[in-house]
Amino acid sequence: xxxxxxxxxxxxxxxxxxxxxxxxxxxxxxxxxxxxxxxxxxxxxxxxxxxxxxxxxxxxxxxxxxxxxxxxxxxxxxxxxxxxxxxxxxxxxxxxxxxxxxxxxxxxxxxxxxxxxxxxxxxxxxxxxxxxxxxxxxxxxxxxxxxxxxxxxxxxxxxxxxxxxxxxxxxxxxxxxxxxxxxxxxxx
DNA sequence: AACCTCATCAACCGCAAGGGA
DNA sequence: ATCCCTTGCGGTTGATGAGGT
Numbered sequence: 001x002x003x004x005x006x007x008x009x010x011x012x013x014x015x016x017x018x019x020x021x022x023x024x025x026x027x028x029x030x031x032x033x034x035x036x037x038x039x040x041x042x043x044x045x046x047x048x049x050x051x052x053x054x055x056x057x058x059x060x061x062x063x064x065x066x067x068x069x070x071x072x073x074x075x076x077x078x079x080x081x082x083x084x085x086x087x088x089x090x091x092x093x094x095x096x097x098x099x100x101x102x103x104x105x106x107x108x109x110x111x112x113x114x115x116x117x118x119x120x121x122x123x124x125x126x127x128x129x130x131x132x133x134x135x136x137x138x139x140x141x142x143x144x145x146x147x148x149x150x151x152x153x154x155x156x157x158x159x160x161x162x163x164x165x166x167x168x169x170x171x172x173x174x175x176x177x178x179x180x181x182x183x184x185x186x187x188x
Numbered sequence: 189a190a191c192c193t194c195a196t197c198a199a200c201c202g203c204a205a206g207g208g209a
Numbered sequence: 210a211t212c213c214c215t216t217g218c219g220g221t222t223g224a225t226g227a228g229g230t
Binding site: 016035036037038050051054058087088089090101102105 | 214215216217218219220224
Binding site for chain 1: 195197
């Protein structure tokens with residue numbers, strides 16, 4: 001499989017999107033629809049690579065995004081789907097209208113993992129941790145992730161937490177309302 | 189009040205798959 | 210059948226800021 005550079009790195013912006021960039025992207029997609037990400041940035045007058053545009057659109061700008069707290073039902077559905085599908089975030093997202101794979105993946109890693117650990121369940125196998133710990137002793141079981149998870153990633157609810165706003169950051173904002181990605185950073 | 193710790197999440201990277209030439 | 214290009218996905222990173230000390 002040939003791999004080609006996704007973009008001319010020298011002439012593209014990275015990091016947080018500006019309001020103007022968002023608006024350009026939205027306007028372009030409204031006018032021309034999604035697709036052809038490779039050529040989109042140029043056509044839309046964006047100094048971004050297509051990959052970045054796609055990600056921004058899918059994860060943040062799409063008008064049908066739900067954005068907001070995951071409900072208890074969604075939590076359980078995610079857990080169930082994860083048990084069935086594993087880390088197939090895009091497939092899981094497909095069953096949760098208005099949610100993106102990135103959002104679900106983040107949510108899994110920050111909330112649900114811990115939730116399962118608190119229940120004494122291994123987030124990878126969805127089996128009771130003690131069962132796995134027992135199995136770990138047997139040579140057949142090659143160091144189960146759970147064991148590490150239980151020890152390295154702090155188990156159950158540590159000392160804090162409460163979402164920035166208690167309602168999930170983006171929550172408050174409507175998808176269309178530009179939220180200053182105040183991480184005004186240039187990464188890497 | 190100042191400093192420290194760490195949860196959160198937007199955005200990046202690399203790889204794989206799919207499809208057209 | 211093979212090559213090349215584009216898109217999509219999963220994993221990871223790191224700035225930010227809330228909450229703890």
